[in-house]
Amino acid sequence: MLCARLILSAGLSGFGYTAHAETLAGTRIANTASITYSAAGSPAAALSNTDTIIVAxxxxxxxxxxxxxxxxxxxxxxxxxxxxxxxxxxxxxxxxxxxxxxxxxxxxxxxxxxxxxxxxxxxxxxxxxxxxxxxxxxxxxxxxxxxxxxxxxxxxxxxxxxxxxxxxxxxxxxxxxxxxxxxxxxxxxxxxxxxxLDATSTPTLAKTQSVLAPDGTARAIRGAVISYTLRAMFSGPAAAARIDDPLPAGTAYVPGSLLLDGQALSDAADADAGQADAAAIGVALGDIAAAAVRTVQFQVRIQ
CATH class of the missing domain: 2.60.40 (Immunoglobulin-like)
Structure with a gap:
């Protein structure tokens, strides 16, 4: 009596299979079946041909x-x-x-x-x-x-x-x-x-500071000067742009320290773009025609 059982085996060549991961393109999937049986009381086996496909x-x-x-x-x-x-x-x-x-x-x-x-x-x-x-x-x-x-x-x-x-x-x-x-x-x-590309794009304003104390250190002590830099970035046109910055409590404005794009502005409300007093600084940038960066700098002294 011929008693047979089929054992199917498949091998992946090139890459291992990971659960839930897509098989990579070009992976060769080879499949070979085997049959084992007994004949005349002796075990025997035979292999099928190998089918191979390439993952698309x-x-x-x-x-x-x-x-x-x-x-x-x-x-x-x-x-x-x-x-x-x-x-x-x-x-x-x-x-x-x-x-x-x-x-x-x-x-x-x-x-x-x-x-x-x-x-x-x-x-x-x-x-x-x-x-x-x-x-x-x-x-x-x-x-x-x-x-x-x-x-x-x-x-x-x-x-x-x-x-x-x-x-x-x-x-x-x-x-x-x-x-x-x-x-x-x-x-x-x-x-x-x-x-x-929106003509009414929103500008951004970034502020940085540095401190110089009378003893040459960066300690925020009485008499130390704080230098502020305001960087206004425009990704497109803007009308009547203006920067205003109230002075921090406990500080006093350093006269003559107001700059726009590295150029000095007067502190008084006059023909130029700047104005500074004991309460705040203000700089009128006017109409911005296209993408631009404008930089305002000023100093205050810790009281």
């Missing part, structure tokens, strides 16, 4: 606006691109403004500060990213997107998988990692994000 590459991408500020010096737009597929993939970048395609320059924002520095950041000459690992995110800058204008126009940045785009399920035979197929995922293998 899913093409997906995500693109979002970065939280980095829009810097007035370069008018770059910062975005974050994520390869949300399961394979190594590069992405072609483009942009359009108010629906019209325009020449686009992109750079990798190496330190993620939202500003382009030619000595540090990497220009993408062909507007194509390097191949990104599955799940990897790349900080990017669209350069010169606004031409210095914040007039309410809308710029849209587009990222498309280099292997191909299309309706979900579209297959590119043999073009995936490891020689497998590439299949378009739910995003269509492309993503876009739009940024409205």
């Amino acid at each position: 590459e899913r093409l997906d991408v995500a693109l979002v606006r970065s939280s980095a500020p829009l810097p007035p010096s370069t008018a770059a737009i910062a975005v974050l691109l994520t390869n949300s597929g399961n394979g190594q993939e590069a992405f072609a970048l483009s942009a359009r403004t108010d629906g019209d395609a325009r020449p686009s320059r992109f750079a990798i924002d190496v330190d993620g500060d939202g500003q382009y520095d030619a000595a540090r950041d990497t220009l993408l000459a062909d507007a194509v990213t390097p191949a990104l690992a599955p799940g990897a995110t790349l900080a990017l800058l669209l350069l010169g997107a606004t031409d210095g204008a914040f007039d309410g126009t809308q710029t849209t940045i587009i990222a498309r998988a280099v292997t191909g785009v299309g309706t979900p399920g579209t297959t590119f035979a043999g073009l995936g990692d490891g020689g497998g197929d590439a299949v378009v995922g739910p995003t269509g293998a492309q993503a876009e994000v739009s940024v409205a």
Whole structure:
């Protein structure tokens, strides 16, 4: 009598399987079955042929606006691109403004500060990213997107998988990692994000201080001078801008210490932009025509 039992075994080559993690594109999944039995009282076994498949590459991408500020010096737009597929993939970048395609320059924002520095950041000459690992995110800058204008126009940045785009399920035979197929995922293998360049953008004001005591130390003692710096950053036009700062209690203004962008202002209310008295300092910046940074400095003495 022939008594047989089937034992199925499957092996993953290339990468180990992790629960809840998507198998990487290009992984070769090999499956071999075995049969063991007894014949004439002796154990015997035989193997099936081995079936091997290559996990297809899913093409997906995500693109979002970065939280980095829009810097007035370069008018770059910062975005974050994520390869949300399961394979190594590069992405072609483009942009359009108010629906019209325009020449686009992109750079990798190496330190993620939202500003382009030619000595540090990497220009993408062909507007194509390097191949990104599955799940990897790349900080990017669209350069010169606004031409210095914040007039309410809308710029849209587009990222498309280099292997191909299309309706979900579209297959590119043999073009995936490891020689497998590439299949378009739910995003269509492309993503876009739009940024409205608002003419009424909100400026920011940052304040720093330093202390110099009569004995040369930085101790906040009687007679010590506190130097304040106010940095107003405008990402677009602003009308009738003005900075006011009440003097701290227990201090007195140091006459003649009021500066605007390094230039001295008079303390009296007269023809120039500044005014200072025992209660407060005030500087009228006027109308700001475009992105700019204005700096106000003054000193007080601890009583």
